[in-house]
Amino acid sequence: MNNNPSQPIGIFDSGIGGTSIFKEVHSLLPHEDIIYLADSKNAPYGYKSKEEITALCKKNTELLLAQNCKLIIVACNTATTNAIETLRETYSIPFIGIEPAIKPAALMSKNKAIGILATKGTLSSELFAKTSEIFAKNTAIVEVIGAGLVEAIEAGEIENTSTKKLVRQLVQPMLDKNIDYLVLGCSHYPYLIPLLKQILPKYIVIIDSGKAVAKQTKFILHSLGLLEKDQKKASIRFYTNRSENILKKFVPEFKVSYLDF
Numbered sequence: 001m002n003n004n005p006s007q008p009i010g011i012f013d014s015g016i017g018g019t020s021i022f023k024e025v026h027s028l029l030p031h032e033d034i035i036y037l038a039d040s041k042n043a044p045y046g047y048k049s050k051e052e053i054t055a056l057c058k059k060n061t062e063l064l065l066a067q068n069c070k071l072i073i074v075a076c077n078t079a080t081t082n083a084i085e086t087l088r089e090t091y092s093i094p095f096i097g098i099e100p101a102i103k104p105a106a107l108m109s110k111n112k113a114i115g116i117l118a119t120k121g122t123l124s125s126e127l128f129a130k131t132s133e134i135f136a137k138n139t140a141i142v143e144v145i146g147a148g149l150v151e152a153i154e155a156g157e158i159e160n161t162s163t164k165k166l167v168r169q170l171v172q173p174m175l176d177k178n179i180d181y182l183v184l185g186c187s188h189y190p191y192l193i194p195l196l197k198q199i200l201p202k203y204i205v206i207i208d209s210g211k212a213v214a215k216q217t218k219f220i221l222h223s224l225g226l227l228e229k230d231q232k233k234a235s236i237r238f239y240t241n242r243s244e245n246i247l248k249k250f251v252p253e254f255k256v257s258y259l260d261f
Helices: 019-028 050-066 077-090 102-108 126-135 149-154 161-176 189-199 210-223 244-250
Strands: 009-013 034-038 071-074 113-118 140-145 181-185 205-207 236-240 256-258
Touching: 009 019, 009 050, 019 034, 019 210, 034 050, 050 071, 050 077, 071 077, 071 210, 077 126, 102 113, 102 126, 102 181, 102 205, 113 161, 140 161, 149 161, 149 189, 161 189, 181 189, 189 205, 236 244, 244 256
Parallel strands: 009 034, 009 071, 034 236, 113 140, 113 181, 181 205, 236 256
Antiparallel strands: none
């Protein structure tokens, strides 16, 4: 395990979605160097097999380890729910995962009905099933696969008419079941929050995992003595194996480089 506080945090995702996690981490830990990998060439992970997802996660991890990262954030729900146990068994570096925030939604729901918008890979995973069983025994969970959403977001087509129509269709089964909490189970989906707020009744609370992941990252770094001590300007590097222009739209203030991985 790398144990130098000045080494960077690594973040990877199946594309640009994890930038929503990056923004929360960078906001909470502004002096930490960060390297971000957008594996957009292989997005979305949600329709791949567990074996394919695990292989991609290992490839991403090894790239970040080669850059001397001290901790890795798996900023993808599908990757976390399918591969994080294997990653933790295989590598000695600490990993922070991201999974749908079922627990807080189930605990706070007054209607005892919550919606989960996620990828097929997340909803069909063992980890998701276990979490639902433990924390949502007395709550109706309306699971909806966000088919087409990752592709639309990766293409930068968030505000167009077809995306709005698709989102309306996807949330309707949840509205029919009278949910009062909507859990976003994919790191791409926070970019849809402005659109969701236009569509959903005001009483429905939208939950994503960004702030919780940032807090957990700080806690783990602190507990391992790996928090950056210098109040310096952070070095932030973004790499994508697809179009730099698309990733750049989501992090316009940072340099984005192409990397063939």
